[in-house]
Amino acid sequence: MTQIAPSPVHPxxxxxxxxxxxxxGAWNPxxxxxxxxxxxxxxxxxxxxxxxxxxxxxxxxxxxSSSNLQVWSVIEVRDAERRARLxxxxxxxxxxxxxxxxxxxxxxxxxxxxxxxDRDAPLAGSDYLESSYVGFIDAALAAQNAVVxxxxxxxxxxxxxxxxxxxxxVAAELQLPDGVFAVFGLVVGHPDPTEGxxxxxxxxxxxxxxxxxxxxxVQRAAVADYEQRIGELYRDQGLPxxxxxxxxxxxxxxxxxxxRDRLREHLTARGFGLR
Amino acid sequence: MTQIAPSPVHPxxxxxxxxxxxxxGAWNPxxxxxxxxxxxxxxxxxxxxxxxxxxxxxxxxxxxSSSNLQVWSVIEVRDAERRARLxxxxxxxxxxxxxxxxxxxxxxxxxxxxxxxDRDAPLAGSDYLESSYVGFIDAALAAQNAVVxxxxxxxxxxxxxxxxxxxxxVAAELQLPDGVFAVFGLVVGHPDPTEGxxxxxxxxxxxxxxxxxxxxxVQRAAVADYEQRIGELYRDQGLPxxxxxxxxxxxxxxxxxxxRDRLREHLTARGFGLR
Numbered sequence: 001m002t003q004i005a006p007s008p009v010h011p012x013x014x015x016x017x018x019x020x021x022x023x024x025g026a027w028n029p030x031x032x033x034x035x036x037x038x039x040x041x042x043x044x045x046x047x048x049x050x051x052x053x054x055x056x057x058x059x060x061x062x063x064x065s066s067s068n069l070q071v072w073s074v075i076e077v078r079d080a081e082r083r084a085r086l087x088x089x090x091x092x093x094x095x096x097x098x099x100x101x102x103x104x105x106x107x108x109x110x111x112x113x114x115x116x117x118d119r120d121a122p123l124a125g126s127d128y129l130e131s132s133y134v135g136f137i138d139a140a141l142a143a144q145n146a147v148v149x150x151x152x153x154x155x156x157x158x159x160x161x162x163x164x165x166x167x168x169x170v171a172a173e174l175q176l177p178d179g180v181f182a183v184f185g186l187v188v189g190h191p192d193p194t195e196g197x198x199x200x201x202x203x204x205x206x207x208x209x210x211x212x213x214x215x216x217x218v219q220r221a222a223v224a225d226y227e228q229r230i231g232e233l234y235r236d237q238g239l240p241x242x243x244x245x246x247x248x249x250x251x252x253x254x255x256x257x258x259x260r261d262r263l264r265e266h267l268t269a270r271g272f273g274l275r
Numbered sequence: 276m277t278q279i280a281p282s283p284v285h286p287x288x289x290x291x292x293x294x295x296x297x298x299x300g301a302w303n304p305x306x307x308x309x310x311x312x313x314x315x316x317x318x319x320x321x322x323x324x325x326x327x328x329x330x331x332x333x334x335x336x337x338x339x340s341s342s343n344l345q346v347w348s349v350i351e352v353r354d355a356e357r358r359a360r361l362x363x364x365x366x367x368x369x370x371x372x373x374x375x376x377x378x379x380x381x382x383x384x385x386x387x388x389x390x391x392x393d394r395d396a397p398l399a400g401s402d403y404l405e406s407s408y409v410g411f412i413d414a415a416l417a418a419q420n421a422v423v424x425x426x427x428x429x430x431x432x433x434x435x436x437x438x439x440x441x442x443x444x445v446a447a448e449l450q451l452p453d454g455v456f457a458v459f460g461l462v463v464g465h466p467d468p469t470e471g472x473x474x475x476x477x478x479x480x481x482x483x484x485x486x487x488x489x490x491x492x493v494q495r496a497a498v499a500d501y502e503q504r505i506g507e508l509y510r511d512q513g514l515p516x517x518x519x520x521x522x523x524x525x526x527x528x529x530x531x532x533x534x535r536d537r538l539r540e541h542l543t544a545r546g547f548g549l550r
Contacts, residue, residue, distance in 0.1 A: 030427030125526035140415035152305030251400035
């Protein structure tokens, strides 16, 4: 792979907001794209061709699939009015209307159920909670490959988990049959260069990478370190945020889940057994 | 990005086992790595350094995280006896013992729960089914970035979903605290070049990519086409397999889930509310 000249602050240092961090010995254009990821929330109106979306989908299908079941599908939404209605489901996220394409990634058991019905074959295993996770994981692995592919082409993306705020409206909008559930959306478009978002620093590696067994004691110091580093970034942007306050508020109660506390009944309504 | 000379069969054609497929206009080293993915099940004994694993983890942490909650962690397992015991959980998958590293990706609410307890703050939102999916999705997006990073460095990987066959043994082995659940393993090592695995073809794009709304009718023809294409590949390898028969068998019954039909009680035992 071609060597890319390192920037004054290496992408790994940037990812942890830690200029003192050791720079890795190995580097290549793939690692560069992965580490430079930013969620993009302002887009130019420039189009993204159907061929480009097809390329993102072949990248997505190249990800591993549990037992090669391939229990996912993706809906390419371009219609402006449909995107506006889905933006409303997602609490009015403007970027869904601004960018030309919204990809909706689904856990899809409809394909296999039709196959089983045609052959009068049993498919009781699809009624278990496990199978819903397989569908969600398969969809996530696929979508992440699409994100990396998009960014390698200079496009921007942002995941829209808020489609789970009202899964029934999403299902009606996309005519999802029984057994298909919209896991999340993914906006795809050309980033507005004036957006100015910086790479979001993450928890120190010590918090998430454990050796041989899980270490809970390390978490307090790692989180305190992170609270300070990300706090400095927020202050630079004039934002009075605390990571700790924000994550605790997000998960404080059923109400803070914005409707997703009802996910069990939504999945059941979509034909997921969850046994 | 550097242009790579296309092979006689383009990676996109190879992914669908369809030499007649139109070749994409855009191409780059990232797309190359994504499309060439293979799950590797035979490894050389060559080591993988701790620094390389750290690089995979910074790539993983660069993936999007729902509301920046970062509700995942990863355990790096190198100890040979521990890997042997985890291979036994996974139904005796030899490659877990053969490769030097097993990464176990977890949905992790222990970090945030400790944070909440320290502050006497509520965290009732973590007890909902929704939150378990957020943890699983976050872990999957992160792990997939690690896979792409590993492959860019010439390493091979394979996901080990079978750790979910017996989550209690995995939790005991890795000393996972309450609120941490092992979603899947990921073997990382140097591929044995004599393995000879080919890229696994996937369902035609028409089966998984829908425009504006889901199309169930298209699935029958797409699956029939796939059954034939992958059947030819199986026959070349002397394997009397049918994709349709295999997926229907995998999901036929509770028993065919190899213990994962009990996932609900395992998650509950690990402190996941699933409300």
